[in-house]
Amino acid sequence: MKNNLIKLSRFILLTLLLFILPPRIVLADTFEQLRRNSADIKTVQARFVQKKLMKILAKPLISEGRFFYASPDSFRWEYLKPLRSVVLSGKGVTKRYIMSGGKMAEDKSGGVKAMGIVLGEITNWMSGKFDQNTSFKAALQEGRNTLITLTPVEQNMAGMIEKIEISVVRKTMVVKSVKIIEDKNTATVINFSNVEINKGINASIFQDVE
Amino acid sequence: MKSVRLLALTVLLLASCSTLPVIHPASPQPEAKVPACPVCPSPFFKAPHHLVHIIDVRVAGKAQGAVIGVTLIHPSAQFVSCAIMTAEGITLFEAEATPGLKIIRALPPFDSRDFARNMIEDIKLIFLAPEGQVAAKGILADGAEICRWQTTNAEFVDVVAGPRETFEITRYAASGRWKRRVKFKHDADNFYQHIELTAKDAFNYSLLMTLVESEPVESEPQTNNRGLQDK
Numbered sequence: 001m002k003n004n005l006i007k008l009s010r011f012i013l014l015t016l017l018l019f020i021l022p023p024r025i026v027l028a029d030t031f032e033q034l035r036r037n038s039a040d041i042k043t044v045q046a047r048f049v050q051k052k053l054m055k056i057l058a059k060p061l062i063s064e065g066r067f068f069y070a071s072p073d074s075f076r077w078e079y080l081k082p083l084r085s086v087v088l089s090g091k092g093v094t095k096r097y098i099m100s101g102g103k104m105a106e107d108k109s110g111g112v113k114a115m116g117i118v119l120g121e122i123t124n125w126m127s128g129k130f131d132q133n134t135s136f137k138a139a140l141q142e143g144r145n146t147l148i149t150l151t152p153v154e155q156n157m158a159g160m161i162e163k164i165e166i167s168v169v170r171k172t173m174v175v176k177s178v179k180i181i182e183d184k185n186t187a188t189v190i191n192f193s194n195v196e197i198n199k200g201i202n203a204s205i206f207q208d209v210e
Numbered sequence: 211m212k213s214v215r216l217l218a219l220t221v222l223l224l225a226s227c228s229t230l231p232v233i234h235p236a237s238p239q240p241e242a243k244v245p246a247c248p249v250c251p252s253p254f255f256k257a258p259h260h261l262v263h264i265i266d267v268r269v270a271g272k273a274q275g276a277v278i279g280v281t282l283i284h285p286s287a288q289f290v291s292c293a294i295m296t297a298e299g300i301t302l303f304e305a306e307a308t309p310g311l312k313i314i315r316a317l318p319p320f321d322s323r324d325f326a327r328n329m330i331e332d333i334k335l336i337f338l339a340p341e342g343q344v345a346a347k348g349i350l351a352d353g354a355e356i357c358r359w360q361t362t363n364a365e366f367v368d369v370v371a372g373p374r375e376t377f378e379i380t381r382y383a384a385s386g387r388w389k390r391r392v393k394f395k396h397d398a399d400n401f402y403q404h405i406e407l408t409a410k411d412a413f414n415y416s417l418l419m420t421l422v423e424s425e426p427v428e429s430e431p432q433t434n435n436r437g438l439q440d441k
Contacts, residue, residue: 050299052295052299054280054293054301054304055432056260056280056282056291056292056293056304057260057262057280058260058282058425058427059425061262061278061280061295061299063297063299077298079297079298082262082264082278082422083264083276083277083278083297084297085296085297085298087298098275098276098297099276100266100267100273100274100275100276101266101268101273105273105275107275182301186301188299
């Protein structure tokens with residue numbers, strides 16, 4: 001079960017980070033091109049709205065947040081509402097903070113260790129190695145939108161995640177959404193906005209929780 | 211011999227209830243200023259509802275973290291469905307009681323059946339009228355209205371209506387020891403805005419629940435096809 005949690009956390013985090021793909025990737029016909037195009041990314045920042053769909057939910061649960069990334073390995077993934085949380089990562093250290101009892105408290109549970117495992121794979125994603133994760137089969141499809149589909153190859157993961165779809169608007173060359181499909185009733189959809197590539201980010205963003 | 215056993219049982223029963231608050235008749239005297247208690251206080255749902263809360267978890271008074279809790283209630287069917295999610299949207303736990311317990315997903319540290327059973331029981335205590343019979347009805351020494359249920363498993367549940375439309379629910383073991391206490395601190399917008407559940411059991415914990423959204427539900431309860439039914 002713990003391995004499943006680690007894998008699930010890793011998978012979702014990786015997926016959440018997918019949107020940092022620069023718009024240029026829509027022109028890529030192969031994953032080799034993606035790797036070459038990703039080499040120029042120094043920073044990324046964006047806002048996001050996340051919709052969680054489950055059978056139990058009468059309507060999607062909406063979360064809002066923001067994301068920052070700086071090459072080679074710093075990122076900040078922050079939910080602003082309904083429940084504030086921040087994941088800070090850099091120099092091989094990952095920390096998660098959650099609003100509890102009216103203040104941001106560090107989460108020292110096993111889930112944070114899982115984040116450390118995640119980082120090794122995030123590095124692969126940052127360098128455009130989308131098809132080198134042996135846990136998933138990646139496919140790239142050009143159409144009205146560019147669609148990258150990731151399908152788990154491990155039976156263990158297949159029971160938890162059906163597939164991930166990343167949609168990029170070809171005309172505007174902006175990443176539109178990431179959809180994590182767990183099963184026919186459960187999915188997480190993340191829509192991105194205000195995506196800015198290679199704009200300066202203060203170092204404190206990756207260090208300070210507040 | 212039978213009468214001795216009966217006497218012993220009666221003494222035990224009386225002793226077991228010794229820690230329960232004393233309930234006085236609602237209107238003992240015509241001139242009494244205390245209002246009568248014609249119906250039991252009821253902070254419970256009567257129609258299907260769906261709620262999302264932020265849940266702050268405290269153990270021994272120390273903050274342990276927060277999660278998102280989703281609850282679906284169908285009172286007439288005694289159907290309860292619930293999920294616990296991280297802020298990031300990862301579902302850590304999902305279960306339903308139809309009324310039999312069915313665990314749909316349970317990741318550590320929420321993967322024990324005891325946790326699932328206790329969680330469903332806590333949710334039922336907060337949102338559904340107690341199962342069982344009203345054993346006593348009246349007022350407490352401070353004038354608060356109270357109804358006491360005796361549940362099918364010989365426990366007691368007190369529902370007390372305090373001043374300014376506040377409610378408090380307390381569940382007692384058959385021995386009279388209190389196990390759960392629920393306090394509702396509602397505002398003008400929603401009755402379930404702030405809920406505090408305190409548990410005094412194998413280990414002590416408290417849950418501070420802050421409402422994110424609340425919606426009436428029209429559809430019939432639908433069980434999840436996934437998961438394992440408790441035997």
